[in-house]
Amino acid sequence: MLIPDNIDKFESHGERLLYIKFKNDKSATKFYVLHSVFTNYHFKNITGELDFLVLAPGHGIFAIEVKHGGVRRKGGTWFYENRHGKVTATKKSPFDQVSGTMNSIRAFLLSKLADKKENYRFSKILFGTGVAFTSMNEFVDFGQEAHSWQILTRQSMKLPVYNYIDTLSKGLHNQHKRKSWYDVNLSIPTDKDCKKIIQILRGDFDIDYSEINKIIDSDYLIEEHTKEQFHLLDILNYNDRCLIQGPAGTGKTIMAIEAARRKILAGKKVALLCFNRGLGLKLKKSLEYLFENKMERSFSGTFHTFMSDNTKLASPVSGDDKTDFYKETLPFEFLLQNEYIPEEEKYDLLILDESQDLITPFYIEVFNSMLKGGLKDGSWVLFGDFSNQAIYLNNPIESINLLNEISTFTNFPPLKINCRNTKKIASHNTLLTGVDKPDFTGKSIDGDSIVDVFPSKNKQVECVEDVMKELLKEGVPIEKVTLLSPKRIENTFIKDSLFVNELISNGLTFSTIHSFKGLENTIIIILGFEEITSEESKRLLYVGISRARQKLYLILNEELKHDYQKIIDKNIIKLSE
Structure with a gap:
């Protein structure tokens, strides 16, 4: 579980990559992964921030610092170069940095547990640290500053992220198991313990559990190269x-x-x-x-x-x-x-x-x-x-x-893996246009069912308005929705809708399909087709449907319903090929 689970902006590309790994690793679904945990209760500094805090039932609690881009250490000073070529220097190692913030958060947690029995129980849970060098191809020995099991490299990121957390857990427990205070049973957090920690930390950061997360998955998934x-x-x-x-x-x-x-x-x-x-x-x-x-x-x-x-x-x-x-x-x-x-x-x-x-x-x-x-x-x-x-x-x-x-x-052989559309959207494109069924990875989202409606001509405006009202009610940001048509807006029924035109003036986009080539949005509403059987219409439908990342609406004249079903019946065999 990622908290929050709808981030589309990151401080670094490395954080984005690790976030994607946690989001897509099915073996890590029982972990609670908090991104960007901020604290005002740092031991040494005024404030502190963890890139990731992983609450792993059955393993431990792990603070992870992410370093992306160029990294070097010279004369005890660490130098970091970002993607823009900017270099920053610090005497503090990333291992020291993450350890200080992690211990500050641990102390804050214990200070919030007034019950002595509960405080004792949580004081026994092991807290560990790791550093992800997401641009480093090969392992580097950092000497006495870090254990090898604390380090995540570009090579080890090819494995499920669960493997890294498991490695951190084994390394941490092996490090402490001979100490007198160590208790193998009490040192491992339960799912209930993790939920308690989330409850305490929640005031330190913003967790979005809104309904929109069920409709719009994080847009950054589109940028994940295969x-x-x-x-x-x-x-x-x-x-x-x-x-x-x-x-x-x-x-x-x-x-x-x-x-x-x-x-x-x-x-x-x-x-x-x-x-x-x-x-x-x-x-x-x-x-x-x-x-x-x-x-x-x-x-x-x-x-x-x-x-x-x-x-x-x-x-x-x-x-x-x-x-x-x-x-x-x-x-x-x-x-x-x-x-x-x-x-x-x-x-x-x-x-x-x-x-x-x-x-x-x-x-x-x-x-x-x-x-x-x-x-x-x-x-x-x-x-x-x-x-x-x-x-x-x-x-x-x-x-x-x-x-x-x-x-x-x-x-080169054609690219085949679809990394933009949900499986249902891409499959519907095959059904309606006859294009070959695309390939997907195991990380591809199945997605919501396609919404296709066939109102009479005088009800089409009302239908679009109803869809928009429902999306707004669900909390969908208006800029996440695009209306697509083969015609300019002045040649469609949308021109007569005061409600939709007001939305357009406030951020809703309307575009011809021609003008939206190469672009995409989370939710696409297709309208304005007079026919769907010509080669030109098939090309336009193909482009229009493939613009939708997460949700697709097709609002077509009721006179097209027969052709629509006939085309789908003809192409349905392609989904089994």
């Missing part, structure tokens, strides 16, 4: 040109951002580009901190923004003119203005996310002009779904043929 994805990122170091394909939800965008981050930190000039505006904003935001740290030579965002910033050309107002402008006028002007750009000013690496929307003859010429060595001899990585998500360009096979004509590249 072993397959980590493997591919490592392989990028040995292949100059790569095409990485995969269906929606397999983590392509996360991988693209991570690949860019690694190369930028290595001093490379990187262009991370996409087609969609919403996704472009996400890419830009994800790497902004690097640009703030004097790495502004690189670029992340939409391809069109990249060209517009370079040429200083403004987009026309009308829709038809815009299409021609972005397809031909803007790239042509970019080529004219950058015809004689020196090779040393070009980009070292080009990364395209949702690349199936960007491989056109005109765009290819721009890529050739901006990349050292061009597409033929330069370094590039293309992430895309060339089978299902090409809703801007309708012939993805032609795009791959274009690439084959230009250069040789490594075309």
Whole structure:
């Protein structure tokens, strides 16, 4: 049991990794894991904080300090380097730090137990410490400062986290078992003891037991790379040109951002580009901190923004003119203005996310002009779904043929593990669009059932309003919900709802499916389809459904119910393949 169990922001990436390990380890479900335990009752300092306090019935109580990033010790001073390159130094070792805070919390607990018998019982429970070095690949001997069994490394994190707690328990009990005060029975906490400790400590931190935790699981799970994805990122170091394909939800965008981050930190000039505006904003935001740290030579965002910033050309107002402008006028002007750009000013690496929307003859010429060595001899990585998500360009096979004509590249086997959607959402996508059933890991969430309703045309607004009212009643933050439609809002029945429009002005998002490509949200409500049988509708449904992480609503005209059931009956066999 994690307390709290809905954290989406962490002080360090290492804490995030360990939190995920505790959350997903089924063998550790009987542990009570408190994250970020703060105390005002520290022996030596004004305050103190534990990264994790693990109450393990049958094992012991363990305080765990997490250190992520670069760590070194020189002349008795410890140096820590974070992901931004900032180095901090301290004379206090992490083992001393966690021990001091743990003993302070233990003393606080005992001070709250007025009953002598109860105080005696809890004074016999063993409290131990450990330090997780989540960036350290191999074990380092820390000498007299720590026992080997106290240390968790990147290698040992490949095992269930239960193994680490069990190792801490055995090490702690072996350390004390020969001491006169040690009692093998009293030293081990029961489940009742652990619950009592939680009750005492609860005032020191905020525990969220709200209903929302049953609806929205922690969003950080989406960012957990599978072993397959980590493997591919490592392989990028040995292949100059790569095409990485995969269906929606397999983590392509996360991988693209991570690949860019690694190369930028290595001093490379990187262009991370996409087609969609919403996704472009996400890419830009994800790497902004690097640009703030004097790495502004690189670029992340939409391809069109990249060209517009370079040429200083403004987009026309009308829709038809815009299409021609972005397809031909803007790239042509970019080529004219950058015809004689020196090779040393070009980009070292080009990364395209949702690349199936960007491989056109005109765009290819721009890529050739901006990349050292061009597409033929330069370094590039293309992430895309060339089978299902090409809703801007309708012939993805032609795009791959274009690439084959230009250069040789490594075309990796497609990503298969879905790390975004619940099993029920991904399975429903197969039922409704006919796409192949994705693979899941043992950690994948089964999730809530899909809610599909078929109101008459004059009841659709009321239906959406009812769904929103129910979600708000359950305490779902409004920004966790997105309404998706194949049409703009002014062309849907939503435009007539004062209630929904007020919610939109307060943080609820409405988007066309086209504009939401590459993005996601906890809860997705799909509406506005006039038909669901054409290839175009299937592509849009595929993209729309795959945006939902935890909960999916389909609100469709009652006239579509027959087609809906017919499609599901046809595709249901795919779930057994």
